[in-house]
Amino acid sequence: MTRADCMTAISRRKRFIVDVVSRRYDLGSWRRTERLTGGVLNEVYLAETSRGHFVIRANRVRRSIAEIERLSTFLSHLRYRGISADELVSTVDGRVAAEMDGELLSVHRFIPGTVYASPAELSGSQTANLMRFLAHYHSAAGEYRTDGRLAARDEMLPVMYTEDPDRLRGRLKRLPKMAKDEASAVNRAIDRLGSFFASGAYRELKRTWGHGDYRLCNVAFDADRVSGLFDWDLLCEGPRLFDAVVASNDLARTIAGPLSRDPETWREEFARHLAAYRKETRRLGTDMNESEVGSIRYLLLVDAILSGVFFALHLRQLPLKPGESASQRRQRSDRLLAESVADLAAIDSLIASVDSNVFPDP
DSSP: OOHHHHHHHHHHHHHHHHHHHHHHSOOOSEEEEEEOSOOSSSEEEEEEETTEEEEEEEOSSSOSHHHHHHHHHHHHHHHHTTOOBOOEEOOTTSOSOEEETTEEEEEEEOOOSBOOSOGGGOOHHHHHHHHHHHHHHHHHHTTOOOOSOOSOOOTTOTTSOOSOHHHHHHHHHTSOOOOHHHHHHHHHHHHHHHHHHTSHHHHTSOEEEEOSOOSGGGEEEETTEEEEEOOOTTOEEEETHHHHHHHHHHHHHHHHOSTTTOHHHHHHHHHHHHHHHHHHHHHHTOOOOHHHHHHHHHHHHHHIIIIIIIHHHHHTTSOOOTTOOHHHHHHHHHHHHHHHHHHHHHHHHHHHOSOTTSSOOO
């Protein structure tokens, strides 16, 4: 397909989205629509209408209106508890999604603010507020009661959190093959996680509905303050600390690079960000317990497998985003895979260390 053909297809697709949404939702007159570059599975569009800005999602992860309704109820709970999230807008007939030609489209309220491309762009107060906001989100999410069907089905989501090592191996089999030494490293890590998941210490971890992908690309800022949280594809039930580990690791990599490159500097940065989260949990009366502190190394292993190895491999079988070349995608995948496999070895050393105080007390 030529670039001209590609642009024509994108334009035709956008017209289809606008047509379906404008007939099913009362959003006023349309002024501008653009496809956003974020999102791995779902197409995401920003629409400007006479009634404001809205985000349109062509859902691939949640495949029924019932699934989206459960998410809508959860997001409404968050708003009631003072957590700003991208709530769903109802259709003209009161539903939370529109079905058309096999498509399942939902409209979300736009969260005003700045979404930063890199943690390097944040000030110190912004990074601290990012971690404090997470503590408040966990407090609100922990109060939500449901039948366990809130998370999306994970057939298409190899990066979703799981405490089942067999499921991890099953996902790995559905991904492009790695080199033999890389596959061995990942399988050793999964073996270690299997023992951790079966331990009494794991069962003592505080659990909640975690965001699953608490990174800058899913958070909006109004100056120093977090103005809202969005993108719930990886919403999962599990240890609340997983979100905090993912976010602290993401921020630490900005200063120190991957853990395997400069472990000492990385640990200092990681502990600094996690300390902001813990300070706020203490203020809220939900401090981290000893089992949570001891689980940090294992949850880093989960992050390195899911957000590192699995995501790198998953990239190779996804459609290219607008403006992205196949070579750019492959280079990104190869770099992330190499870094993540190296991190697995570094984390393995941390787990095996006789020093129980590898991380400064957050």
